[in-house]
Amino acid sequence: ETGVTQTPRHLVMGMTNKKSLKCEQHLGHNAMYWYKQSAKKPLELMFVYSLEERVENNSVPSRFSPECPNSSHLFLHLHTLQPEDSALYLCASSQDLAGGLRNEQFFGPGTRLTVL
Amino acid sequence: AQRVTQPEKLLSVFKGAPVELKCNYSYSGSPELFWYVQYSRQRLQLLLRHISRESIKGFTADLNKGETSFHLKKPFAQEEDSAMYYCALYNTDKLIFGTGTRLQVFP
Numbered sequence: 001e002t003g004v005t006q007t008p009r010h011l012v013m014g015m016t017n018k019k020s021l022k023c024e025q026h027l028g029h030n031a032m033y034w035y036k037q038s039a040k041k042p043l044e045l046m047f048v049y050s051l052e053e054r055v056e057n058n059s060v061p062s063r064f065s066p067e068c069p070n071s072s073h074l075f076l077h078l079h080t081l082q083p084e085d086s087a088l089y090l091c092a093s094s095q096d097l098a099g100g101l102r103n104e105q106f107f108g109p110g111t112r113l114t115v116l
Numbered sequence: 117a118q119r120v121t122q123p124e125k126l127l128s129v130f131k132g133a134p135v136e137l138k139c140n141y142s143y144s145g146s147p148e149l150f151w152y153v154q155y156s157r158q159r160l161q162l163l164l165r166h167i168s169r170e171s172i173k174g175f176t177a178d179l180n181k182g183e184t185s186f187h188l189k190k191p192f193a194q195e196e197d198s199a200m201y202y203c204a205l206y207n208t209d210k211l212i213f214g215t216g217t218r219l220q221v222f223p
């Protein structure tokens with residue numbers, strides 16, 4: 001599959017569960033991102049990774065834990081979430097973090113998360 | 117602080133009418149600005165960027181530094197333009213997105 005893929009596409013979890021979201025990009029990019037998309041705040045940047053190093057943590061609660069084992073994969077580990085964390089979680093990648101034409105972000109389809 | 121403002125949550129027009137989606141920004145320096153679009157059941161994707169000075173699907177956007185604006189325009193709206201539109205500002209290592217405007221084009 002080409003582009004940016006995310007699994008699972010839908011996830012329902014209880015507040016005491018631990019789950020992980022997976023993102024994979026097949027574009028040879030060096031930067032990857034997690035966003036949260038909800039009705040209240042349409043696009044919230046959560047984390048930015050460049051060459052597997054986290055360069056941005058946008059005041060995200062510790063119940064969200066990202067992991068970037070290599071430049072093609074990005075995970076978001078979830079534990080003890082709250083119902084207000086229910087949202088669409090989007091992954092994106094870009095060639096790198098530089099300006100100009102290199103920072104066009106390519107988005108995945110998202111994981112629809114429901115926390116009960 | 118760097119910020120992107122899209123004042124309209126919803127813009128409804130009839131097919132063939134002109135469209136202008138507003139975007140204002142605050143940024144100290146030379147801004148790089150983008151418009152992203154999300155069609156129903158499709159993923160978010162880049163529509164155009166100001167440095168390319170391009171027209172995509174009939175849409176154009178001009179950077180006005182005096183008014184700190186980057187409004188998206190199309191002279192004649194089509195039904196297939198119905199979507200969510202996000203204005204975004206590049207800042208160091210990330211994009212700052214506005215809250216988005218939903219465009220509805222009625223037949």
